Amino acid sequence: MKLFLKGTRCDTAKCAFERRDTPPGQQPARRGKVTDYAVHLREKQKVKHYYGVLERQFRRYFNRAESSKGNTGDTLMVLLERRLDNVVHRLGFGLSRAQARQWVCHGHVTVNGRRVDIPSYEVRAGDVVRIKNRAKSLDAVRASQSENHREVPDFLAVTESLIPEGIVGRLPGPEDVSVPVQTQLIVELCSR
Numbered sequence: 001m002k003l004f005l006k007g008t009r010c011d012t013a014k015c016a017f018e019r020r021d022t023p024p025g026q027q028p029a030r031r032g033k034v035t036d037y038a039v040h041l042r043e044k045q046k047v048k049h050y051y052g053v054l055e056r057q058f059r060r061y062f063n064r065a066e067s068s069k070g071n072t073g074d075t076l077m078v079l080l081e082r083r084l085d086n087v088v089h090r091l092g093f094g095l096s097r098a099q100a101r102q103w104v105c106h107g108h109v110t111v112n113g114r115r116v117d118i119p120s121y122e123v124r125a126g127d128v129v130r131i132k133n134r135a136k137s138l139d140a141v142r143a144s145q146s147e148n149h150r151e152v153p154d155f156l157a158v159t160e161s162l163i164p165e166g167i168v169g170r171l172p173g174p175e176d177v178s179v180p181v182q183t184q185l186i187v188e189l190c191s192r
Helices: 007-011 036-051 055-067 072-081 084-090 097-105 135-147 183-190
Strands: 109-111 128-131 156-159 165-168
Touching: 036 055, 036 072, 036 183, 055 072, 055 183, 072 084, 072 183, 084 097, 084 109, 084 128, 097 135, 128 135
Parallel strands: none
Antiparallel strands: 109 128, 128 165, 156 165
């Protein structure tokens, strides 16, 4: 499955995804049957790579989701969608989550008028995410916005002004998750 991690490059034919019947090497051998554990692990790894989260941080998110009320898998995905680097990416300010993460780390993003340089910062409903009013920051975001014509999800709103700005209208729900993932498999794997 293509994860679209490299920005616009993955939309072109250069980044084609092809799975062959045989593993690499000179001797053709058949691939073995994929185990249940492998299926569960792939689903978890897909989410970790998609959001750019390492194992320890993912485990913390899972523990928070498990201790909260409601469906654990949906709560986990909502917690990951609330990350600041993800919100900056979903607003269209960055071509990829990695680029959005870098802009947050380098201090180009403010939340409610305060500089936030922590990519895992959790946004709340009503937060205003704005790019700093500096020439470097504005030029970089405008360049990515001109290349990027992504649709903004319902829980976010982009205001048209000289300084790129987005508002978190409400907390994201399970229907707002952008990655096609089977959360039940992740919950089964992490609950062992």
